[in-house]
Structures are given as structure tokens and as C-alpha cells.
Amino acid sequence: MQDNLKMFTFPAYTYRWLYSTNARDIGVLYLIFAAFSGMLGTAFSLIIRFELSQPDFQFLQGNYQLYNVVITAHALLMIFFLVNNNIATSAIVAATATAADLNYTTIEEFSVYKFKNNKLSDTKFSQLLEDVRLEDSTINTENPVNPDNNDPFYFKKVVINDPYNNRKLILALCKGEKGVYIWSTADGHIYVGHSINLYNRISSYFAPSILATKARKVLKHFHLSGFKNVVLTVYIMDLSSSVKSVVALEQYFIDTLKPQLNVDLIAIGSGTHDPMSLESRLKLRKERGHPVYIYNGETMEPLYQFESKTHMYKELQMHHTTLNKCLDTGIYYLNFFYLSLDIITEKSQTFEPTISLKELQTLTKTKRDNFNIDKIHPSATKVTAEFTGDIKSRKIIHATSLHSLSLTLKGDRQTIRKYLKNGELYRGKWKIYYTSSKVT
Numbered sequence: 001m002q003d004n005l006k007m008f009t010f011p012a013y014t015y016r017w018l019y020s021t022n023a024r025d026i027g028v029l030y031l032i033f034a035a036f037s038g039m040l041g042t043a044f045s046l047i048i049r050f051e052l053s054q055p056d057f058q059f060l061q062g063n064y065q066l067y068n069v070v071i072t073a074h075a076l077l078m079i080f081f082l083v084n085n086n087i088a089t090s091a092i093v094a095a096t097a098t099a100a101d102l103n104y105t106t107i108e109e110f111s112v113y114k115f116k117n118n119k120l121s122d123t124k125f126s127q128l129l130e131d132v133r134l135e136d137s138t139i140n141t142e143n144p145v146n147p148d149n150n151d152p153f154y155f156k157k158v159v160i161n162d163p164y165n166n167r168k169l170i171l172a173l174c175k176g177e178k179g180v181y182i183w184s185t186a187d188g189h190i191y192v193g194h195s196i197n198l199y200n201r202i203s204s205y206f207a208p209s210i211l212a213t214k215a216r217k218v219l220k221h222f223h224l225s226g227f228k229n230v231v232l233t234v235y236i237m238d239l240s241s242s243v244k245s246v247v248a249l250e251q252y253f254i255d256t257l258k259p260q261l262n263v264d265l266i267a268i269g270s271g272t273h274d275p276m277s278l279e280s281r282l283k284l285r286k287e288r289g290h291p292v293y294i295y296n297g298e299t300m301e302p303l304y305q306f307e308s309k310t311h312m313y314k315e316l317q318m319h320h321t322t323l324n325k326c327l328d329t330g331i332y333y334l335n336f337f338y339l340s341l342d343i344i345t346e347k348s349q350t351f352e353p354t355i356s357l358k359e360l361q362t363l364t365k366t367k368r369d370n371f372n373i374d375k376i377h378p379s380a381t382k383v384t385a386e387f388t389g390d391i392k393s394r395k396i397i398h399a400t401s402l403h404s405l406s407l408t409l410k411g412d413r414q415t416i417r418k419y420l421k422n423g424e425l426y427r428g429k430w431k432i433y434y435t436s437s438k439v440t
Contacts, residue, residue, distance in 0.1 A: 031085075034082050038082045041074050048070060155249070159233050162227075170199060174198035174202060178195065179236045181198060194267065206227070211223040291305055292308070293341070295339075297336050301354060304353045315357060326339045327339050334364070334371045382400055382401070382435035383401065383402050383434055385405055386430070386431045402416060402420070405432070411427075
């Protein structure tokens with residue numbers, strides 16, 4: 001018979017509402033209680049108004065004490081249970097449950113978190129949060145020492161599956177916190193990082209504009225693979241921990257896990273590769289760049305060979321537009337150098353440089369100093385603009401070129417040139433004309 005007896009238990013949802021420490025649930029309870037108090041207060045208000053609607057006794061049958069009780073109950077319900085509860089509800093919902101609200105309390109005090117995307121519905125928060133010490137961690141091989149006080153590190157370990165769709169949980173846990181974060185992918189790739197504001201750092205990985213930069217190896221990986229089958233592990237340290245301690249904890253995880261997505265395996269590293277050596281740059285130019293051959297334009301003697309156009313205009317301080325124009329049209333650079341993308345086979349089947357880069361730079365500087373650019377590119381003509389409007393605000397602008405004047409007046413250069421040729425007033429107020437002198 002005892003086997004047929006069942007112990008009475010409350011439905012599961014009652015424990016959530018009766019024992020909840022979730023700020024959102026408490027705010028809902030405040031709203032429900034305030035609404036119930038408002039209905040009772042409204043009922044008492046109707047009784048008072050019906051009693052005073054006509055002379056003589058009405059519903060209360062001359063019970064003055066009961067009338068006074070109804071008035072007092074109406075005031076208490078409306079002021080203390082309706083208005084004050086609504087104010088408290090607004091404050092609680094505004095605060096919600098930030099990381100500061102967690103305050104490193106025990107696991108049992110946490111409740112169920114539910115979000116709009118239902119990614120964490122019916123999942124106990126305590127199942128995600130583990131209050132552990134580093135020496136109890138499954139990846140620990142030795143007991144690391146805090147560099148500040150020579151004591152073991154203390155932290156809260158949070159494991160979040162599908163972090164991209166659980167960003168609200170990351171916000172609730174990590175905003176304003178400091179510590180170490182670890183990305184683990186299904187294919188075995190790991191990245192370890194640290195931050196004194198974990199939420200800002202972690203959420204930056206989800207920004208498409210940042211991923212598109214591919215500035216680091218981990219960003220390249222997430223840009224290509226996304227965040228499917230990715231697990232985020234966060235080690236939240238105490239707010240009193242120094243940056244030195246956070247970096248030391250990150251270095252411990254880097255040394256222990258050997259993450260593949262960390263480039264330099266140094267906790268305070270930039271996450272980028274070391275500068276490329278000169279030998280590597282030369283090799284890369286030969287593999288990817290298109291060589292540029294420089295000849296003496298008068299004798300067609302080979303002078304020097306650059307491994308790429310970029311290398312050439314950087315070493316000779318040459319504008320890339322000028323370089324492309326010389327290569328495309330065949331004009332001589334500085335009226336002396338002939339540039340070609342191919343070896344001139346009329347002189348020789350191979351290209352043998354006759355001067356060094358330093359000698360070429362010196363020769364280029366000499367030719368540039370003696371080069372008369374006015375023969376090819378005439379000097380710009382000075383332009384004057386006079387304001388013909390109000391006499392008090394009369395103004396004269398002396399510009400070194402039409403382009404400079406267009407920038408000053410914030411107008412279109414072609415439009416200004418048209419008014420300059422026709423002699424008409426630009427914008428009805430500016431008289432524009434060429435100055436006789438030239439820019440030297």
C-alpha cells in the first residue's frame with residue numbers, strides 16, 4: 001500500500017517563482033503584486049464613491065469605523081503597494097543581472113536564465129558556472145603561483161556553448177570583469193587571450209568589420225569558419241587582481257594548451273608575426289612581383305633591376321602614377337631613364353645591372369635636381385577671387401592655382417573654370433581672374 005502512496009511535491013515552476021533570486025523574475029512578481037494591489041485599491045475607491053454618491057446611509061449602513069478603515073486601506077494599497085512597487089520594479093528590471101550582481105556568491109543562489117532566443121531556456125545557470133581553483137582544473141599540470149602574492153589563482157570558470165547565440169549571457173557574466181578567455185573549435189584549434197574588460201574584448205570577435213580585417217590569425221580563422229561548433233571558456237578573476245596577474249594566468253594557459261591560433265605564444269604579444277627579414281622580402285618580391293628594368297635612355301645601357309614596381313617607387317621616392325605612365329607610354333623618366341617590364345633583347349638576352357641601388361639613388365637625385373619640369377608640366381597660374389557683395393564683408397582671395405581656389409571656395413573646379421573663361425560672377429558674388437605672375 002505504501003508503494004501506491006506518492007509524496008506530494010509542488011510543480012517545478014513553483015520553485016522558480018517562490019525561491020527565485022533572478023532579478024527579472026522578482027521584477028515580474030513585483031508587477032503582479034502591484035497589479036493585484038491596484039485592483040483592490042480601485043475596489044475600495046468605488047465603495048467610497050458609492051457611499052458618498054447620495055445623502056444618508058448607503059452600503060456601509062452607517063458603520064463609520066468601517067468607512068474609516070476602507071479609506072485607510074485604499075490609501076495604503078495605492079501608495080505603498082501600487083506606486084512604490086512599480087518604482088521598485090523599474091529599478092530591478094533596469095539593473096537586471098549584471099556581472100557585478102553575481103558578486104562571487106555560491107552556485108546555489110543562481111537561478112534559471114531565459115532569453116528571447118530560448119538558447120538557454122530551462123538551463124540552470126549553476127550548470128554553466130563552476131567555482132573552482134586552478135589546481136583543481138582538468139588541464140592543470142602544476143600549481144601556478146600568483147605573481148602578486150605567491151598564492152594560487154582563484155577564478156570563476158564559465159563554459160558557454162554556441163557563444164554567438166548566447167551573447168546576452170556573455171554580457172551578464174563578463175561586463176566590467178577581467179580575466180582570461182579561451183576559444184576552442186571542433187577541429188582542435190585553440191586561442192587564448194586576456195582582457196581587463198572581458199565583454200568588450202569577446203564581443204569584438206563577433207563584429208563583421210573586425211573579422212574582415214583578418215589582422216590576426218584567430219580573426220582569419222573565424223572569418224572563414226564562423227562560430228559554429230565553438231566553445232568559449234572564460235576564467236573570471238577577482239576585480240582586485242592586477243593586470244600582471246591576468247597576463248600571468250594567460251601565459252600559464254598558453255604554456256599548458258599550446259594554442260594553434262596564437263602566433264607568438266606570448267601573453268602580452270601583439271598577435272601578429274615578427275617583421276619579415278630582408279631575405280624573405282626579396283624572395284617574396286621575386287615570387288609575386290613583376291620586375292622593372294631600368295636603362296640609360298641615351299645608350300640603352302642596363303642600369304638596375306627592381307623586383308617589383310612597389311619596390312621601385314619606394315626606393316626612388318617615385319610616384320606610382322608617374323611610374324605607370326612611363327611604363328605604359330614609353331616616355332623617359334626625368335628625360336634620362338627608360339623603364340621597361342621586359343628585357344630589351346636587341347642589346348642582350350640577359351639583364352646585367354651595371355650600378356648598385358645606392359648609385360642609382362644618387363643618379364636619380366642628380367637628374368631630378370637638374371630636371372626642368374616646366375617644359376613638360378607648365379606651372380600653375382595664380383588665380384584671384386574678389387568678393388563683390390557687401391562692402392563691409394569685402395574679401396580678396398589669392399590662390400596659387402585653380403585647384404587651390406576650388407578648395408578654398410569649396411566649389412567644383414570645372415564650374416569655376418567656366419565662370420573664369422566667361423568673365424561672369426561665380427555664385428553671383430565672386431569675380432575670378434588669372435593673376436599675371438606664375439608659380440615658380
